[in-house]
Amino acid sequence: MPPVLETRDLTIRFGGHVAVDGVSCAFHAGTLTAIVGPNGAGKTTYFNLMSGQLAATSGQTLLDGDDISALGAAGRAQRGIGRAFQITNLFPNLTVGENVRLAAQARGRAKASLLSLWSSHRDWIAKADHYLEEVNLSGVRDTLAAALPHGDKRKLEVAIMMALEPQVFMFDEPTAGMSVDEVPVILDLIRKLKADGTKTILLVEHKMDVVRSLADRIVVLHNGRLVADGEPAEVIASPVVQEAYLGQAPKAVEATHG
Known part of the structure; x- marks a missing residue:
């Protein structure tokens, strides 16, 4: 191939x-x-x-x-192309859910027409919730990203990258x-992506x-x-x-x- x-x-x-x-x-x-x-x-x-x-x-x-x-x-x-960095690259003053929703929204805007943007908003929130569940962060979706411990910030960064749906x-x-x-939590997330x-x-x-x-x-x-x-x-x-x-x-x- x-x-x-x-x-x-x-x-x-x-x-x-x-x-x-x-x-x-x-x-x-x-x-x-x-x-x-x-x-x-x-x-x-x-x-x-x-x-x-x-x-x-x-x-x-x-x-x-x-x-x-x-x-x-x-x-x-x-x-x-999705990229995660050595140092977490987040919007610290937005909530966990908003960080992931913006990524889903950025991906969605590339596909959506202006007439469909409003109806797509619910879809973006649903996608954000899905990816937060994938990385076990659903319980902190309304927490500011800045308040997360380092390990959860790394998980959030993975969720953001997943929401962009890269190849x-x-x-x-x-x-x-x-x-x-x-460490095992992040490695398990990568294994899950690999298993796809x-x-x-x-x-x-x-x-x-x-x-x-x-x-x-x-x-x-x-x-x-x-x-x-x-x-x-x-x-x-x-x-x-x-x-x-x-x-x-x-x-x-x-x-x-x-």
Whole structure:
């Protein structure tokens, strides 16, 4: 099957520094790909290029075979790329329900005519309630987003992304800053999306136990370049990953993560 999302020789330079260096990679529906690498490898920058937060110096990003390189973040979101950030990206002074309703409304406005907008309002509220139930936040729908604990804010961000109904889900360190008790909730949400079988899911994550439990495929970046790509067991065991990403000898890696 043709890829849903693809980059071709994607490159960005900041002055004399090449943060992402000619990365070509294709992502397919029904597959969860973990993008890993050491700090400064270019993982988040690569995400920012694909989702439109940054404009590439050269190269292309394609969605369903169409070149979307000229589109910004809003245009790419409308085309079906959903992005969650390391730091939660919410409307803090709106309620939990309003945050999700606005996402459903933004998605609905792209499809609705002016005459149908008013009648659609109830549908947007119903969709918001549905996605809040999916992430177990129905009980706090009238709470201000700013008042939520960190773990619930991450769940709310997932609900917002689900309400946008994207083809591509991009998670940038979704468990960052979460307590041990909160992490399984987010991982279960991602597993639920993966079980759908029709979504393309990309995940930047430092925790190798999380990568092992979720990924169908691992892509490794190092100094902005793609250095490994394949099945998790094969990639994790490769010398280039153990040296460049984990920075440990094979036995030490196994003792730490086995």
